[in-house]
Structure formats: C-alpha cells, structure tokens
Amino acid sequence: MLKAEIIAIGSELLTPYRSDTNSLWLTQRLNSVGIDVHQKTIVGDDEARMEDAVKSALSRSDVVISTGGLGPTEDDLTRKVFARVTGRQLLLDYAVLEEIRERFASRGYKMTPNNERQALVPAGATVLSNPNGSAPGVKMEHDGRLIVLLPGPPRENQPMFDTFVMPELERISRGVRLARRVLKVTGLGESHLDDLIAPIYTEYSNPVTTILFTDSEVEIHLTATSDSYSRAEELATELTDKLVEKLGYYVYTTTGELLEEVIGAGLRKREMTLATAESCTGGLVAERITRVPGSSDYFVGGMVTYSNDAKNSLLGVPKEMIEELGPVSGEVAEAMARGVRQRSGATVGISVTGVAGPGGGTDAVPVGTVYVGLADDVVSGNRRLVLGGDRHLIRWRASTAALEMVRRRYLV
Amino acid sequence: MLKAEIIAIGSELLTPYRSDTNSLWLTQRLNSVGIDVHQKTIVGDDEARMEDAVKSALSRSDVVISTGGLGPTEDDLTRKVFARVTGRQLLLDYAVLEEIRERFASRGYKMTPNNERQALVPAGATVLSNPNGSAPGVKMEHDGRLIVLLPGPPRENQPMFDTFVMPELERISRGVRLARRVLKVTGLGESHLDDLIAPIYTEYSNPVTTILFTDSEVEIHLTATSDSYSRAEELATELTDKLVEKLGYYVYTTTGELLEEVIGAGLRKREMTLATAESCTGGLVAERITRVPGSSDYFVGGMVTYSNDAKNSLLGVPKEMIEELGPVSGEVAEAMARGVRQRSGATVGISVTGVAGPGGGTDAVPVGTVYVGLADDVVSGNRRLVLGGDRHLIRWRASTAALEMVRRRYLV
Numbered sequence: 001m002l003k004a005e006i007i008a009i010g011s012e013l014l015t016p017y018r019s020d021t022n023s024l025w026l027t028q029r030l031n032s033v034g035i036d037v038h039q040k041t042i043v044g045d046d047e048a049r050m051e052d053a054v055k056s057a058l059s060r061s062d063v064v065i066s067t068g069g070l071g072p073t074e075d076d077l078t079r080k081v082f083a084r085v086t087g088r089q090l091l092l093d094y095a096v097l098e099e100i101r102e103r104f105a106s107r108g109y110k111m112t113p114n115n116e117r118q119a120l121v122p123a124g125a126t127v128l129s130n131p132n133g134s135a136p137g138v139k140m141e142h143d144g145r146l147i148v149l150l151p152g153p154p155r156e157n158q159p160m161f162d163t164f165v166m167p168e169l170e171r172i173s174r175g176v177r178l179a180r181r182v183l184k185v186t187g188l189g190e191s192h193l194d195d196l197i198a199p200i201y202t203e204y205s206n207p208v209t210t211i212l213f214t215d216s217e218v219e220i221h222l223t224a225t226s227d228s229y230s231r232a233e234e235l236a237t238e239l240t241d242k243l244v245e246k247l248g249y250y251v252y253t254t255t256g257e258l259l260e261e262v263i264g265a266g267l268r269k270r271e272m273t274l275a276t277a278e279s280c281t282g283g284l285v286a287e288r289i290t291r292v293p294g295s296s297d298y299f300v301g302g303m304v305t306y307s308n309d310a311k312n313s314l315l316g317v318p319k320e321m322i323e324e325l326g327p328v329s330g331e332v333a334e335a336m337a338r339g340v341r342q343r344s345g346a347t348v349g350i351s352v353t354g355v356a357g358p359g360g361g362t363d364a365v366p367v368g369t370v371y372v373g374l375a376d377d378v379v380s381g382n383r384r385l386v387l388g389g390d391r392h393l394i395r396w397r398a399s400t401a402a403l404e405m406v407r408r409r410y411l412v
Numbered sequence: 413m414l415k416a417e418i419i420a421i422g423s424e425l426l427t428p429y430r431s432d433t434n435s436l437w438l439t440q441r442l443n444s445v446g447i448d449v450h451q452k453t454i455v456g457d458d459e460a461r462m463e464d465a466v467k468s469a470l471s472r473s474d475v476v477i478s479t480g481g482l483g484p485t486e487d488d489l490t491r492k493v494f495a496r497v498t499g500r501q502l503l504l505d506y507a508v509l510e511e512i513r514e515r516f517a518s519r520g521y522k523m524t525p526n527n528e529r530q531a532l533v534p535a536g537a538t539v540l541s542n543p544n545g546s547a548p549g550v551k552m553e554h555d556g557r558l559i560v561l562l563p564g565p566p567r568e569n570q571p572m573f574d575t576f577v578m579p580e581l582e583r584i585s586r587g588v589r590l591a592r593r594v595l596k597v598t599g600l601g602e603s604h605l606d607d608l609i610a611p612i613y614t615e616y617s618n619p620v621t622t623i624l625f626t627d628s629e630v631e632i633h634l635t636a637t638s639d640s641y642s643r644a645e646e647l648a649t650e651l652t653d654k655l656v657e658k659l660g661y662y663v664y665t666t667t668g669e670l671l672e673e674v675i676g677a678g679l680r681k682r683e684m685t686l687a688t689a690e691s692c693t694g695g696l697v698a699e700r701i702t703r704v705p706g707s708s709d710y711f712v713g714g715m716v717t718y719s720n721d722a723k724n725s726l727l728g729v730p731k732e733m734i735e736e737l738g739p740v741s742g743e744v745a746e747a748m749a750r751g752v753r754q755r756s757g758a759t760v761g762i763s764v765t766g767v768a769g770p771g772g773g774t775d776a777v778p779v780g781t782v783y784v785g786l787a788d789d790v791v792s793g794n795r796r797l798v799l800g801g802d803r804h805l806i807r808w809r810a811s812t813a814a815l816e817m818v819r820r821r822y823l824v
Contacts, residue, residue, distance in 0.1 A: 014449045016440035017624050017633075019431060028428035037426045039461055040454040049451055049472075056468065060461075182429070190546075191484050191524040198486075198526075210423045210457070211485060212430075213565070221424060256429070276695075276716070282702025283688075283695030286716040290694025293770055293803055301722035303715050304688070304698040310713035310756055344722055358705055386519065389544060391705055393567055 001176050001225055002035045005061035007053050009069035009078055010152060011044035022067045022154060029161060033169045034176030034225060035063060045075035054085045058145055063169070068152035070135040072114040078149055079138065083122040086142045090120045096127050100134055128164045132156045139164060146172065176225055179232035181207075181240045182256030183220040185247060186404055193218055193247075200242050207239050215393055216400040217259070249412040259403050260288045260295075266411035267298040274406065275346035276302030277315055277336035279327065279353040280370065284399040300346040305336065315339030328353050328365050330382035333373030337382075341375050348410070349375045352402045354385075356394045370398040374405050381409075414447045414585055417473035419465050421481035421490055422564060423456035434479040434566060441573060445581045446588030446637065447475060457487035466497045470557055475581070480564035482547040484526040490561055491550065495534040498554045505533045512546050540576045544568045551576060558584065588637060591644035593619075593652045594668030595632040597659060598816055605630055605659075612654050619651050628812040629671070661824040671815050672700045672707075678823035679710040686818065687758035688714030689727055689748035691739065691765040692782065696811040712758040717748070727751030740765050740777050742794035745785030749794075753787050760822070761787045764814050766797075768806045782810040786817050 006027070008020035020042050027037045038061060041053045050069075057064045069078035083090045097119035104111040118135050121127055128137030128148075133156040138149040148165050150157035185193060190213050197220070201209040207224035220243065224235035244251050252262050267274060276286045286302035289295055303314050308327050311317040317335040325331050333351050341349025354370030361367035368389075373382040383405060387397045418439070420432035432454055439449045450473060453465045462481075469476045481490035495502045509531035516523040530547045533539055540549030540560075545568040550561040560577050562569035597605060606623065609632070613621040619636035632655065636647035656663050664674050679686060688698045698714035701707055715726050720739050723729040729747040737743050745763050753761025766782030773779035780801075785794040795817065799809045 014439065014452065015622070016436050016443065017622060019433065019436055021431065024428050024431055027426065031428065038456060038458065039465070040426065042452040042454075044450060046450070052468070052472075053451070056464070060464075189521060191527050192521075194485050194526060195524050202486075208423075210427075210487070212422075212424045213483070215565075215567070219424075221427065221429075278695075281699075282707070282711075283690075283698030283714060283716065286695030287693075287699045290716070290718065291804070291807075295694075296718050296772075299694075299718050301715065301717045301719060301726060302695060303713065303726075304695065304702070305713045306702065306708050306711050307713060313757070314713060314715075314755065343726065345725070360708075388519070389567055392703070393544075395703075 002062040002173055003038045003060070004030050004035045004063040004065065005039045005041070005057040006037060007057060007064065007066040008040065008042045009045070009050060009066055011046075011075070013042050013068075014044050020067070022150075022152070022157060025154065025158060026065060026067075026161065029166065030063070030169065031178050031180070033166070033173045034178050035169060035173050045069060045077055047077055047081060050077060050081045051085060054081055058085065058142065058147075061145070062172075063146045063148070065148045065150065067150045067157060070118065070137070070149060070151045072112075072117050072134070076117070079120055079122065082138070082147065082149060086122065086140065086147070088122040088124060088140075091123050092116070093119050093121045093127060096121065096136055099129065099136075103134055126164075128160050130156055130160060132159065137164070139168070175227045177227065177229045177232045179207075179224045179229065179236040181222040181236050181254050183222070183240065183243060183251050184217055184253050184256070184259070185220065185250045186217040186252060186259065186400060188218065188247070188250050190218060196246055197243055200246060201239065204239055207236055209239070215389075216397045249408065252407060258292070259400065259407070260292050263403055263407055263411065264289070264292045264295055264298060266407065270410065272348060272410065273298050273300050273346040275300045275340045275344035275349050276402075277340035277349060277351040278302065278304050279306060279311070279336070280356040281352045281395050281399045281402070282306065284395055285350070285352060285402050288399055288403065300344045303340055311336060315343070326365060328355055328369055328371060330371050330373070330384060333371035333382040334375060334380045335373075337373035337375035338380055347376060348406065350402050350406055352398050354394070354398055356391045356398070358391060368394055370394070370401065372398065372402040372405050374409060413588060414474040415450045415472070416442050416447050416475040416477065417451045417453070417469040418449060419469060419476065419478040420452065420454045421457070421462060421478055423458075423487070425454050425480075426456050432479070434562075434564070434569060437566065437570060438477060438479075438573065441578060442475070442581065443635070444590055444592060445578070445585045446590055447581060447585055457481060457489055459489055459493060462489060462493045463497060466493055470497065470554065470559075473557070474584075475558045475560070477560045477562065479562045479569060482530065482549070482561060482563045484524075484529050484546070488529070491532055491534065494550070494559065494561060498534065498552065498559070500534040500536060502532045503535050504528070505531050505539060508533065508539055508548055511541065511548075515546055538576075540572050542568050542572055544571065549576070551580070587639055589639060589641045589644045591619075591636045591641065591648040593634040593648050593666050595634070595652065595655060595659075595663050596629055596665050596668070596671070597632065597662050598629040598664060598671065598812060600630065600659070600662050608658055609655055612658060613651065616651055619648055621651070628809045661820070664819060670704070671812065671819070672704050675815055675819055675823065676701070676704045676707055676710060678819070682822065684760060684822065685710050685712050685758040687712045687752045687756035687761050688814075689752035689761060689763040690714065690716050691718060691723070691748070692768040693764045693807050693811045693814070694718065696807055697762065697764060697814050700811055700815065712756045715752055723748065727755070738777060740767055740781055740783060742783050742785070742796060745783035745794040746787060746792045747785075749785035749787035750792055759788060760818065762814050762818060764810050766799075766806070766810055768803045768810070770803060780806055782806070782813070784810065784814040784817050786821060
C-alpha cells in the first residue's frame with residue numbers, strides 16, 4: 001500500500017486559533033484510492049524547518065502533499081523549499097504569469113509585482129491551474145515519489161486536487177482498495193471492552209483495528225485493504241460480524257452514526273414519539289436529539305426542571321416525594337418521566353436528575369450521582385449511575401445514559 | 413524565546429474523522445508564558461515513525477510535549493518510544509499501580525491486567541497523577557530539554573498540564589512576562605468591527621492584537637509582553653480601555669468569560685430569575701445557561717416545545733395564533749416567553765422559534781428565519797433574525813441572540 005504524508009505550511013497554524021483542516025479532506029480522498037496517510041506535519045513559514053520536514057517526508061513516503069505557502073508574499077516559501085530539496089531551479093513560467101495577469105485584469109485590477117512570484121515553477125514540474133484563486137498548484141515526480149503543492153484555501157485546493165491529482169493517484173495506487181467500518185459501543189468500560197475483543201481483532205492484520213475512547217463511548221475503527229472493493233468489503237464485514245457477535249447490543253452502529261441518529265431512526269420506524277424531562281443535564285438530552293434534522297417526526301418536546309418547584313408545578317412530581325426521597329432519587333426520576341410523557345402526549349418519556357457538580361454534592365448523594373428514568377404507557381423504570389469527570393463530562397455521560405435507556409428498552 | 417514542539421500520537425488522528433485539537437489549547441498555555449510552538453507532528457501508533465518524530469523534535473526544540481498513546485492497550489506505545497529514545501529503562505511504579513487499582517476499586521471494578529502497562533514509567537521520570545482518568549502523565553528532562561507525555565483526552569490532560577507543567581514552564585521561560593486580554597463582542601459584523609477598531613490597535617505593536625471570528629461572536633485577543641508582569645498588565649489595560657471605549661456595550665467581557673457566565677452573574681446580582689421556551693434550538697439555550705456551575709441560583713427551568721401542540725398545551729400559546737400567524741412569528745415567540753414565565757414563576761422568560769433547516773423552509777419563512785422573544789412582568793417583545801449557516805450554526809446563533817436579548821435589556 002502506498003504511503004502518503006501531508007505537510008501543512010503556515011505560521012497561523014501554530015497559534016491557538018487555527019488548526020489544519022485541509023488534511024481531513026485530503027485523507028478521505030487518499031484513502032478512497034487505497035493510499036494511507038502515515039504522518040502529518042505542521043510547520044510555520046520558516047525555511048529551515050520546512051526544508052527538514054520536506055526532506056524527511058520524501059525519505060519515507062510515496063506521496064507528499066503540501067498545503068499553503070504558495071501566495072505572493074515573502075513568507076510564502078513552499079515553491080522555493082521544494083525546488084531546493086529536489087535540486088531544481090525555479091523558472092518563471094510565462095504562460096502562468098499571463099494567466100495571473102488576466103485574472104487580475106478581468107476583475108478590473110492591475111497585477112502587483114509581488115504576484116509574479118506565483119508564476120515561479122520548479123523546473124520539470126507540472127503547473128496546476130487555479131480557477132478559484134491566483135496561486136497555481138504544482139505537481140512533480142522526484143525519485144519515484146509524487147509531490148503535490150496545493151494552495152491553502154479549501155475552495156481552491158479541493159477542485160484542483162480532484163481535477164489534476166486524483167486521476168494520477170488512481171493510476172499509481174496499483175489497485176489497492178479500502179473498506180472502512182466504524183463500530184460505536186456504549187455502556188462497556190474501556191479495558192473490559194479490550195479484554196473481550198482483543199482475542200478477536202489481534203487475529204487479523206487486515207483489517208487494521210484502531211480503538212478510540214471518547215467521553216462516553218468507544219469507537220472501533222476497522223480498515224480493510226484488498227485489490228478489489230468487494231474483497232475489501234468482505235474482509236471488513238467478516239471482522240465486523242465477529243465483533244458484533246461478541247459485543248451484542250453494546251454496539252449501536254457499525255457505520256459511524258451518532259447515537260441520536262440511531263435512536264431517531266428507530267423511533268421513526270416504530271412510529272414512537274419521545275419527550276424529555278431534565279434536571280442536571282439542563283436541556284442537553286433534548287438538544288442532542290434535535291441536532292438531527294427531521295427530529296420533529298418523533299420528538300414532541302421537553303422540560304428542563306431545574307428547581308424542585310418546577311419539578312412539581314411543570315411535571316407534577318409530588319412535593320412530598322421530593323421532600324422525603326430528595327430530588328436526586330429513582331422515584332423522582334420515574335415521576336419526571338411519567339409527568340412529561342403525560343403532559344406532552346408522547347409515547348415515551350425519559351428523564352435525568354442528578355448532581356453534576358462541582359457544588360451540591362453530599363455524603364449520601366455525591367457529585368456524579370445521576371438517575372435516569374423512563375416511562376411508557378405500561379411501565380416506568382429508573383437506573384442509578386455514578387459518573388466520573390467534571391461538570392461537563394457528567395452532564396454528557398448522563399445524557400448518553402438517558403438516550404441509551406431508550407435504545408436498550410425499545411430498539412434492540 | 414524557548415521553542416516548543418507538539419507531537420500528537422494516535423492512528424485515529426490520521427483518518428478523515430479526527431484531527432488533533434489538543435495542540436490549540438497547549439499552544440495557548442505555552443504562549444502565555446512566552447514559549448512559541450515551532451512545529452506540530454501527528455503520527456500513528458507506529459513505533460518507527462514515532463521514534464523518528466521524537467528524535468527530530470528533541471534535536472531542535474527546548475520543550476517537547478506529546479499527547480495520546482498512554483492507554484492500556486497494545487498500540488499505546490508512547491512510554492516505550494520515549495524511554496528508548498532517551499536511553500532509559502521502563503520501570504513498574506508500584507505507587508502508580510496501586511493508585512490505578514484503587515481507582516478501579518472505588519467504582520466497583522476490578523483492574524484488568526492490561527492496565528498494569530499504565531504504571532510503567534521511564535527511569536528517572538516524574539509521574540503526573542491523573543484524577544480524571546487511569547493513564548498518568550510523565551515529565552522528564554533530557555539533555556536540557558523538557559519532555560512531557562500527556563494522555564489524549566482534554567479533560568485529563570488540561571488539569572494535569574496546568575497543575576504539573578505550567579509552574580515548571582514559568583520557571584524555565586526566563587523572565588518573559590505576558591499579559592493577555594480576551595474581549596468578546598457580539599452583534600457587530602466582522603468588517604464593520606474592523607473598520608471601527610483597526611485605527612486603534614494598529615497603533616500598537618505591543619500588545620499584539622489578533623482578531624478571531626467564531627460562530628456567533630468576535631474575539632479580540634491582546635497579548636502584551638514585558639520583563640515584568642505589572643508593565644505587561646499596564647500595556648494590556650491601556651489598549652483594552654481604548655477598545656472598550658470605542659465599542660461600548662457590544663463588548664460583553666474583557667476577560668474571556670462566556671456570554672452565559674456574564675448573564676448569570678448579572679442575573680444573580682439583580683436577584684432576577686430566568687426561564688426558557690425553545691422550539692428550533694431544541695434545548696440549547698437552557699443547556700448553555702446550565703453549563704455554568706451554580707446556575708440553579710437564577711435559572712428556574714425551560715420547555716422545549718417542538719410541535720405546535722406542545723406550544724399550545726405546555727406554554728398556552730393560543731392555537732388560533734399559531735394557525736393564523738404560523739409557529740415562526742414574533743407573536744408566537746412573545747407568547748412562548750410569556751407562557752414559560754408565567755408557568756415557571758421566573759421574573760423573565762425568553763423564547764426562540766425558527767427554522768433551523770435543512771428542511772422546513774418556505775418562500776415566506778426561509779431556513780434561517782428565527783424570532784427571539786422576551787417577557788417580564790411589565791412588557792414583552794420580540795426580534796426577527798435571518799441567520800446564515802447550516803443547522804448547527806443557525807441553532808447556535810439563535811441561542812446567542814436569545815441570551816444577548818437578556819443582556820441588552822437588563823444587564824447593560
């Protein structure tokens with residue numbers, strides 16, 4: 001399999017305010033023709049560092065792509081550095097110069113002298129014209145490596161890449177095809193999960209398995225390669241099936257969907273509707289559900305009852321229940337779920353009540369204690385959780401637990 | 413000035429789905445003590461590449477920070493590679509092992525054997541304990557370079573960095589002192605804002621001014637440097653005062669607080685309480701308000717009324733009003749605000765109704781049309797907005813407009 005490497009150039013990418021996002025799109029394109037990205041480097045407009053990065057990349061990768069640093073100002077050094085590293089002269093390309101001049105003229109501007117710099121091209125390289133900006137791209141071969149220099153803005157480099165580089169990549173990728181799966185798992189601890197599935201995935205060198213821990217779930221990424229799409233798909237499916245067999249309903253998707261999307265699709269299919277009653281999550285459950293376009297098909301509405309009074313007046317949770325058992329209790333969670341279901345007319349009500357912290361915890365009910373509740377026309381139930389992390393994380397995990405309760409009860 | 417370099421480790425960071433975001437936060441922290449970031453490298457869980465990257469970084473930078481690859485699974489190679497490059501043995505730290513074991517026990521789990529790996533520490537290194545996760549960090553010196561290995565999740569690496577690494581960085585950064593201000597501005601267009609303030613900030617080379625456009629507001633970052641904190645603070649204050657004088661109430665903070673924090677503090681001071689009624693934002697306004705610890709002091713609760721029925725049954729918006737004027741109208745927005753205020757007993761009710769898209773738009777009410785409403789015991793009012801962007805962005809901007817309405821009406 002061919003190896004690619006991406007170098008993002010620009011001092012603004014080394015500040016706290018900007019990150020390189022071009023590489024995500026480029027990676028997707030490279031992967032689609034079976035080329036893997038093995039390293040990404042981000043350097044400033046600094047000649048020595050850039051030269052180092054380019055040399056190292058060329059020493060180990062088949063395809064080297066740079067973004068940025070092709071503009072008309074003095075700190076745009078990309079052409080110069082790549083020409084030096086590959087031992088080429090920079091030549092002024094008159095056709096390119098004319099093209100840039102015309103671009104300016106067509107917009108009623110006169111080309112300033114510094115724009116001439118953009119017509120400098122390493123000897124023997126191919127110029128990639130840029131209908132969406134003034135800096136053309138460059139493509140060249142060096143010691144059997146393919147080098148591509150792209151301008152920084154996505155609206156310039158994406159059409160350029162698709163037009164001039166993809167056909168070449170398809171040609172040189174020698175027919176390597178990829179298939180990917182993204183399994184998402186919730187409700188299993190990290191190391192417990194690995195204990196369960198390591199004996200399975202370590203048997204396979206193809207697909208390659210990567211395990212990723214996020215705030216409230218685990219993602220298992222599988223990448224299968226072959227010389228045909230259908231064989232790559234087969235390989236990916238085989239390992240996916242084995243993992244799903246082992247993990248059962250803990251896996252909620254094998255195609256990378258969000259939990260809220262999976263739940264939404266399930267509710268729509270079953271013609272069920274949902275309403276939410278939230279205390280410590282403060283609206284996060286409703287907000288996550290309604291991130292999905294079309295969620296009005298199954299989401300009726302929700303209540304955020306932060307105070308005890310609101311739990312009583314808006315949801316009808318009995319005052320005595322709150323006083324006796326406390327607002328953070330299984331009974332109150334269930335009563336909230338029943339209350340919102342009844343008042344909204346949804347088929348299912350779910351609820352969250354808990355202590356997200358940092359204040360408000362007690363010995364009996366410490367920070368991180370959360371109850372999620374659920375009610376339909378037949379039953380109601382609740383689950384107690386003790387969640388770790390800060391306020392943000394506790395709220396996020398609690399919202400996931402509430403959503404997951406719906407999935408486990410009705411959709412598996 | 414010291415040079416830092418950041419290495420992000422993890423094969424998932426070389427897929428189209430994930431990018432390194434840790435480095436932005438780390439860069440901000442490093443910059444704050446006068447240390448510049450000169451390069452960022454992203455490598456997969458690949459021993460040879462990682463070793464290359466670590467060696468190169470140590471050859472040219474004073475501070476090398478890695479994120480990720482400290483977990484319990486086999487592809488977590490960071491400790492191993494750094495130990496080899498610095499010529500150290502990996503030793504099992506029994507105190508760390510005990511800590512991890514206790515962490516598991518306190519949550520009622522038994523530690524699995526693969527977690528032992530996380531207690532391996534390069535000889536002579538300092539262990540950075542991790543209250544928010546199982547993988548501890550590592551700090552060591554090598555040939556006058558400072559090396560820091562951090563876990564990948566921001567909730568784990570950020571407090572760890574602030575506690576154990578920042579004091580050391582302040583010590584070694586040799587007397588360059590920084591003072592920063594973050595002014596946040598909402599309600600002014602980008603170019604209009606720049607026209608207003610460019611004549612002021614371009615007069616100063618110190619502080620350095622960076623203007624940053626975010627989803628719904630503009631941030632103006634000022635960084636003043638000097639050899640003493642008090643002089644740096646003076647410089648920062650001087651420019652801040654001039655900018656605030658020019659921009660007036662469009663500036664809601666000069667110290668980087670969130671809009672929801674500013675509003676929360678204002679409501680608490682005035683002993684006012686707030687309730688929310690949301691349609692297209694789906695709970696986002698309530699969720700943002702309750703991100704702030706202690707928001708129960710002024711936030712009573714909220715309703716998410718996604719369907720027309722819910723607007724009527726839960727908030728008492730007259731059915732005829734919804735039929736005649738449509739659910740996305742100023743009158744309905746005001747009625748929602750009045751309804752939630754009355755039902756919750758809050759002193760102020762705010763509301764949002766609109767079309768977040770991608771579907772649901774009409775010629776008369778296109779996607780992006782949003783009304784925000786407000787009601788107190790004396791008056792109610794509404795404002796019409798036409799917002800650009802995708803579903804996520806429209807929801808975010810609408811929630812900001814609702815919050816901003818409270819600030820402008822009561823808190824300036």
